[in-house]
Structures are given as structure tokens and as C-alpha cells.
Amino acid sequence: xxxxxxxxxxxxxxxxxALGISSSxxxxxxxxxxxxxxxxxxxxxxKGFCIPVAVKYGVKIxxxxxxxxxxxxxxxxxxxxxxxxxxxxxxxxxxxxGEGKWTGDIICGYDDDFIKEYFxxxxxxxxxxxxxxxxxxxxxxxxxxxxxxxxxxxxxxxDRPENVDAIRERNRDSSQxxxxxxxxxxxxxxxxxxxxKFPYAxxxxxxxxxxxxxxxPTGKLNSVWRKVCEEEFxxxxxxxxxxxxxxxDDKMWWNxxxxxxxxxxxxxxxxxxx
Numbered sequence: 001x002x003x004x005x006x007x008x009x010x011x012x013x014x015x016x017x018a019l020g021i022s023s024s025x026x027x028x029x030x031x032x033x034x035x036x037x038x039x040x041x042x043x044x045x046x047k048g049f050c051i052p053v054a055v056k057y058g059v060k061i062x063x064x065x066x067x068x069x070x071x072x073x074x075x076x077x078x079x080x081x082x083x084x085x086x087x088x089x090x091x092x093x094x095x096x097x098g099e100g101k102w103t104g105d106i107i108c109g110y111d112d113d114f115i116k117e118y119f120x121x122x123x124x125x126x127x128x129x130x131x132x133x134x135x136x137x138x139x140x141x142x143x144x145x146x147x148x149x150x151x152x153x154x155x156x157x158x159d160r161p162e163n164v165d166a167i168r169e170r171n172r173d174s175s176q177x178x179x180x181x182x183x184x185x186x187x188x189x190x191x192x193x194x195x196x197k198f199p200y201a202x203x204x205x206x207x208x209x210x211x212x213x214x215x216x217p218t219g220k221l222n223s224v225w226r227k228v229c230e231e232e233f234x235x236x237x238x239x240x241x242x243x244x245x246x247x248x249d250d251k252m253w254w255n256x257x258x259x260x261x262x263x264x265x266x267x268x269x270x271x272x273x274x
Contacts, residue, residue, distance in 0.1 A: 002039055002042060002043075002065070002232075002233075003232075006035065006039070006235070006236050007235070008064075009035055009061075010236060013031050014031070014056075014057045014060075015031055015055050015056055016055060017033065018030075018051075018054065027246065027247070028239070028243065029242075029247055030202075032236060032240050032243055033202055033240060033243070034051070035061070035236065036200065036225065036228075036236060036240065037049050037132075037202055038061060038065055038067065039065070039228075040225065041067060041108065041110050042065050042110075044110060045224070045225075046132075047109055047110055047114055048108065048114055048115075048118065048131045048132060049107075049108050049131075050072075050105055050128055050131055050132065051105065051106040051108065053103070053106075058106040058108075059106060062106065062108045067109070067110075068108065068109055068111055068115050069108035069109070069115065070106075070107055070119045071104050072104065072105040072107055073102070074103075075100070075101060075102055075123070076098075076099070076101065076124065077100075077123075078094065078095055078125075078147070079126050079146075079147070080095070080147055081145075082140070082143075082144055085151050086150065086151055087159050087160075089160070089161045090159050090161050090163075092161070093164040097168060098168075102121075102122070102123040107119045107131070118131055125139065125142055125143050126139060126143060132202065132203070135206070135209065135217035137206045137209060137217060138205055138209060140206070141207065142203070142206075149171040149172055150167050150168070150171050152171070152177075152179065153167050153171045153173065153176060153180065154167050155177075155179075156170075156176045175261075175265050181258045181261055182258065184254070185255075185256075188251050188254040189251065189254055190204075190207060190210060192247070192248045192251035193210050194209075194218075195245075195247040196244070197210060197219070199240055200226050200240065201222050201225070203218070205218040
């Protein structure tokens with residue numbers, strides 16, 4: 001049954017990942033990767049997976065693979081990074097504005113008990129990491145990187161609670177300073193390295209996993225998943241490897257200087273009449 005689902009999907013891929021096919025981004029790599037991880041659940045090699053509410057065909061693929069699933073009905077928020085440098089007041093305001101409902105995401109898993117454990121929880125990056133069994137080291141670095149975006153832009157706009165809207169709006173803007181650009185450059189070049197070293201991993205591998213390669217927590221998971229994909233789904237394996245190469249090439253765009261980046265940024269702004 002799984003082989004038929006894979007063949008049908010490869011013939012006509014559709015979005016099942018938040019990072020997958022969209023009207024502005026026709027790259028199916030992350031949808032192929034999501035399919036592999038759903039297959040791992042089907043085979044009892046992984047416990048769960050979360051498909052965001054905005055992804056149109058999440059229910060469809062769960063039904064085709066006959067996976068247990070349920071839509072989330074909890075709350076969501078942000079995790080404060082380690083060694084937080086922001087003031088107590090600014091931190092509190094960011095957390096307050098980051099609170100909300102967690103509804104409609106599809107929690108799928110190997111059985112109903114697993115689904116019940118998660119679908120009404122408070123969702124944040126730590127919970128998703130636990131649900132999808134990402135290594136703790138990678139989850140911790142992701143949380144720190146995400147929170148670090150707030151800390152970096154606060155250095156530019158000011159660490160004050162009245163600036164939180166600007167901090168949240170501009171937290172990924174690499175044009176704000178050379179320091180912010182270099183920080184984002186490091187993160188995205190590590191991401192590129194992760195696509196090359198661990199093409200079967202859905203998560204962003206941390207610096208330590210990248211340094212330790214196949215002996216790292218991510219490396220060990222990648223090796224297990226590679227073996228399954230190579231041996232049982234060879235055509236899917238080919239597409240995942242080709243997609244990982246495209247992602248690597250795309251993210252290597254960041255291997256440039258801040259001056260080169262700003263020249264390109266200015267040209268893009270001019271082209272769009274800003």
C-alpha cells in the first residue's frame with residue numbers, strides 16, 4: 001500500500017509540509033521529506049508528525065496512509081532563549097503578543113493514544129521538537145536562534161516594551177545591521193550544510209551535530225532514515241537527494257559579504273519602487 005501511495009505522490013506531488021510547494025515557491029523537496037517521515041510513522045519507526053493548518057492536503061495524505069490523526073485544539077506561545085539579554089519588560093511583552101490559539105494543525109501519529117497526548121497541549125518549538133523526536137541539542141539551538149532574532153533587532157530599535165511591535169515585525173530583517181546579517185548568514189550556511197550532510201532530516205541540525213557528522217544524534221537518525229528510503233522507496237530517495245542539493249545551492253546564496261548583500265538589497269528596493 002505504501003509503495004502505491006509513494007508512486008502516486010511522485011507522479012503528482014502536492015503540499016504536505018509548511019516549507020513545501022506553494023504559489024510563490026514550487027520546490028517539492030520538503031513535501032517529499034514530509035512523505036518519508038509519514039512513512040516512518042506507518043512503519044513504527046517514528047511516533048508523530050505535525051502538519052500546519054495552512055497546508056491544504058494534510059488530511060488527504062493521512063487518510064491515504066491510514067494514519068491516526070486529529071486537529072490541534074490547544075494554545076501556543078514562544079520559548080525564551082537561554083541567556084536572554086532582553087529586559088524583563090520587553091520579554092514579557094513579546095511573550096504576551098506571541099500567545100494565541102493552536103487550532104487546526106494536524107497531529108498524526110502511530111496510534112490514537114499518541115494523538116491524545118498532544119492535540120490539546122500548549123504548543124511551542126520545544127513541544128514540536130518533542131512530538132517529532134528531534135534531538136534536544138538541535139531543538140535548543142533552534143529556540144535560541146529564534147529568540148536571538150528578537151535580541152538582535154532590539155539592539156537596533158531599542159530594548160523597550162513599546163518597541164515590541166517593531167521588534168516582532170523586523171526580527172528577520174538582515175538589512176538592519178551588519179551584525180544581524182552576519183548572524184543570519186551563519187545560521188543559513190549551517191542550514192545549507194545540514195541539507196548536504198543530513199538530507200533525510202526534517203529539522204535544522206545544530207552546530208554540534210554538523211561538526212560530529214554521522215556520530216551525532218542527527219547523523220544517527222539520518223543514517224537510519226536513509227537506509228529505509230534507499231531500500232524501500234528508491235524513487236522517493238532519488239527525489240529527496242535531488243531536492244536536498246537544490247536546497248543546498250539555494251541557501252549558499254548567503255555566502256556573500258554584507259556589502260554585496262546591501263547592493264543587491266538596494267537594487268531590489270529600487271526595482272520595486274521603494
